[in-house]
Every structure is written in C-alpha cells, then in structure tokens.
Amino acid sequence: xxxxxxxxxxxxxxxxxxxxxxxxxxxxxxxxxxxxxxxxxxxxxxxxxxxxxxxxxxxxxxxxxxxxxxxxxxxxxxxxxxxxxxxxxxxxxxxxxxxxxxxxxxxxxxxxxxxxxxxxxxxxxxxxxxxxxxxxxxxxxxxxxxxxxxxxxxxxxxxxxxxxxxxxxxxxxxxxxxxxxxxxxxxxxxxxxxxxxxxxxxxxxxxxxxxxxxxxxxxxxxxxxxxxxxxxxxxxxxxxxxxxxxxxxxxxxxxxxxxxxxxxxxxxxxxxxxxxxxxxxxxxxxxxxxxxxxxxxxxxxxxxxxxxxxxxxxxxxxxxxxxxxxxxxxxxxxxxxxxxxxxxxxxxxxxxxxxxxxxxxxxxxxxxxxxxxxxxxxxxxxxxxxxxxxxxxxxxxxxxxxxxxxxxxxxxxxxxxxxxxxxxxxxxxxxxxxxx
Numbered sequence: 449x450x451x452x453x454x455x456x457x458x459x460x461x462x463x464x465x466x467x468x469x470x471x472x473x474x475x476x477x478x479x480x481x482x483x484x485x486x487x488x489x490x491x492x493x494x495x496x497x498x499x500x501x502x503x504x505x506x507x508x509x510x511x512x513x514x515x516x517x518x519x520x521x522x523x524x525x526x527x528x529x530x531x532x533x534x535x536x537x538x539x540x541x542x543x544x545x546x547x548x549x550x551x552x553x554x555x556x557x558x559x560x561x562x563x564x565x566x567x568x569x570x571x572x573x574x575x576x577x578x579x580x581x582x583x584x585x586x587x588x589x590x591x592x593x594x595x596x597x598x599x600x601x602x603x604x605x606x607x608x609x610x611x612x613x614x615x616x617x618x619x620x621x622x623x624x625x626x627x628x629x630x631x632x633x634x635x636x637x638x639x640x641x642x643x644x645x646x647x648x649x650x651x652x653x654x655x656x657x658x659x660x661x662x663x664x665x666x667x668x669x670x671x672x673x674x675x676x677x678x679x680x681x682x683x684x685x686x687x688x689x690x691x692x693x694x695x696x697x698x699x700x701x702x703x704x705x706x707x708x709x710x711x712x713x714x715x716x717x718x719x720x721x722x723x724x725x726x727x728x729x730x731x732x733x734x735x736x737x738x739x740x741x742x743x744x745x746x747x748x749x750x751x752x753x754x755x756x757x758x759x760x761x762x763x764x765x766x767x768x769x770x771x772x773x774x775x776x777x778x779x780x781x782x783x784x785x786x787x788x789x790x791x792x793x794x795x796x797x798x799x800x801x802x803x804x805x806x807x808x809x810x811x812x813x814x815x816x817x818x819x820x821x822x823x824x825x826x827x828x829x830x831x832x833x834x835x836x837x838x839x840x841x842x843x844x845x846x847x848x849x850x851x852x853x854x855x856x857x858x859x860x861x862x863x864x865x866x867x868x869x870x871x872x873x874x875x876x877x878x879x880x881x882x883x884x
Contacts, residue, residue: 635677818874
C-alpha cells in the first residue's frame with residue numbers, strides 16, 4: 449500500500465482503534481505451500497503481490513505466527529518479513545529499515561506496526577516506511593543510517609519541505625538536548641514542551657531588518673542568502689571597547705554585550721531561516737566635536753580589499769560560504785573622515801572578513817547547534833559574534849549564544865598586517881577566539 453506524502457506522520461499508537469471485525473482476514477481459506485511452509489490470508493496476497501518465491505522476499509522461513517501482543521500476524525522470509533493486523537493490513541519490511549525497527553522494539557516499540565511498504569522517495573535513492581507512530585528514513589549516502597521522524601519535529605520538518613527542503617535527511621535520532629533535538633543534514637530541529645519565544649530574537653530582527661534607524665545612523669536590509677535551517681539570527685559586529693584611550697575620540701565605546709542593539713561601528717545580522725542580511729552603521733560621536741552622521745553604506749565587492757584610505761563611505765559584502773555558511777566582508781570608516789580635524793581623519797578604516805559556517809555534528813558532545821568562525825581582521829577594534837535562537841527551551845534558557853569574541857589591540861595596529869582568528873567550538877564558554 450502506497451500512502452500519500454501527507455500520511456508520513458500518523459496518529460500515536462495508543463489512539464488507533466483496532467478493527468477487530470476483520471481480524472479473520474489473515475486466516476482466510478486462501479493458503480499456499482511454499483518451500484515447505486504455509487503462507488496464507490492477506491500475508492499470502494502481499495507475498496504474491498511482491499513476486500512470490502521469485503520476488504524480493506524469496507522463500508518463507510516460518511509458517512504464519514502470532515505477534516507477542518496477540519494482535520498481529522507475521523511470516524519470516526529469506527529477504528524480510530510481512531506483518532499484518534486488522535487495522536494496518538499486510539506490509540513487507542526488510543533490510544536496514546527492518547533492522548532499525550527491530551532495534552526499536554519491533555511492533556511493541558514507539559513505531560508500532562508498519563502501515564505501508566517501503567517507499568522510494570522522489571530523489572530516486574532514499575527510502576521511507578510509514579508506521580503507526582511515525583516513519584523511518586534511509587538514504588545510501590546522506591542519512592547516516594536509518595532514523596525515525598515523528599511528532600512536532602516531524603511536522604516542522606514537513607513544513608520545511610521534507611527531505612527535499614532546506615533541512616535534508618535526518619542524520620540522527622531524536623536527542624535529549626535543549627529539550628528534544630534532531631539533527632538533519634543541514635541543521636537541527638528542536639522541540640520542547642516548555643519552549644517559548646526568544647525576546648532577543650525579536651529585538652535583533654527589529655533592529656536590523658525592520659523600521660528605521662536611529663537618526664544619524666544608517667541601515668540596509670535585503671535577501672542576500674538562500675533560505676536555510678532555522679538557527680536563529682546571527683550577528684557579527686565591531687566596536688570600540690572601554691579601556692582604550694581612543695574611545696574618547698572615536699566614541700561608540702562599551703564593554704561586552706549580548707544586547708542586539710548595543711552600540712557598534714558596524715553590525716551585520718543574518719536571519720538563517722529567511723536569508724535576509726541587515727547591516728547597521730552607527731554615527732560617530734566625540735566629547736569635543738559632538739556627533740556626525742554615519743557615512744553612506746554601500747554593498748560592494750571592494751569591501752574584500754584590505755584598505756586604509758579615507759574614502760567617506762562604509763562598504764560591505766556578503767555571500768554564501770561552504771555548506772550553509774556565510775562570508776562577511778566589511779570596511780567601515782569613522783564619520784569624521786572628511787573633517788579638518790587631522791587626528792580624527794587619521795583613524796582610517798576598520799577591515800574584517802568573517803567566515804561563519806555550521807559546526808559539524810560532534811557525536812561525543814552532541815554539539816551541532818552553532819557556528820564555527822574563521823576571521824581575518826585588523827587588530828583594532830573589538831569584534832563579537834552572537835546567535836539569537838527563535839525559540840527557547842524554557843523562559844530561563846540563554847537568549848543569546850556566543851559564537852566568538854576577540855578583544856581589540858592598540859590603535860597603531862590598524863597600520864599593521866591583519867591577524868587571523870578562529871573559534872571552532874560554539875554555543876558555550878570559553879568564547880574568546882584564538883588569534884595568530
């Protein structure tokens with residue numbers, strides 16, 4: 449029996465009413481002796497439908513048997529088994545999918561009985577089989593074995609386009625991490641009974657993608673990246689840290705902050721689910737000369753060029769990087785670049801390139817939620833990269849997750865070659881990037 453794609457996730461096993469009135473169908477008068485065993489009823493019908501002795505199942509190894517729960521019937525063949533119940537009819541199960549079903553407790557496990565035969569997916573290689581409690585998926589090279597998909601995670605995966613959508617095939621079973629998490633080829637999907645909206649996700653969205661900037665600041669937003677798995681909003685920003693003598697002159701100085709609206713010379717946000725990129729540039733203020741509006745914001749590949757010129761514009765460039773990552777290039781200039789005050793003009797530009805890409809699945813630590821970072825940057829100013837998930841496991845969960853941070857160096861380092869920094873261990877302390 450082939451079910452439509454909308455039947456991939458069925459009602460829980462406990463809610464299925466057995467149709468006891470048709471139970472006799474497995475023991476009908478139809479029976480046949482095959483290879484020294486008797487095959488009968490609906491199991492015989494399915495066996496013949498699949499080619500009988502010359503088909504995939506081959507010879508029976510047993511006569512028809514009753515399952516331990518007393519409800520179903522099954523026959524074991526050389527190439528697999530056929531299971532029947534009054535409510536599910538007869539279906540064949542074999543290969544790695546049968547092995548996974550067995551490891552999960554056969555029909556007494558969470559999946560219950562099969563309600564379909566094995567089905568070939570639209571890509572021509574993947575397979576799935578539907579059960580009372582969910583579905584099992586397998587692909588020869590993409591799924592890392594056979595994995596069940598069900599419940600709310602299954603529904604969110606379905607809403608994103610199944611295995612043909614942005615998440616791809618499942619590559620793990622469900623894990624007890626941040627509620628319940630399941631890893632797919634291109635990212636995790638989570639569910640928690642206590643999950644709640646993240647207020648900092650809303651704040652990051654509003655600041656970078658919605659509404660108008662603060663007077664004197666500038667912002668741009670556009671869909672510049674492909675849609676992808678929802679890992680929240682990722683923000684990379686450079687700013688002047690407290691404790692540096694130049695902070696009195698350049699302004700925008702502060703300490704570490706997880707606030708998505710915290711002052712910065714330039715801030716680049718990426719909504720991983722929609723592909724939107726938003727860039728925000730603050731005006732520059734000094735105690736002596738007051739504030740000047742941010743210089744024009746231009747998207748140009750020239751941002752990839754390491755420069756220290758006094759062109760009065762801010763430049764940025766973003767493009768996809770690797771498998772589900774982003775490359776960010778930024779060259780930002782202070783607002784006093786075209787004023788007569790020589791000391792302020794000489795501060796020049798800040799330049800940086802960030803490669804931000806999904807952290808690979810770590811079976812030991814079950815860590816795959818965040819991003820790894822490789823960066824090339826001037827040694828001035830400070831930079832930080834944070835991720836704001838859309839949903840939290842509960843109201844007490846971290847609203848901002850550090851992906852990496854690097855402290856600023858001496859102002860004179862603006863004239864020196866860039867340093868290389870990296871961090872490949874996201875979403876937990878320590879957060880400082882290693883620089884060489």
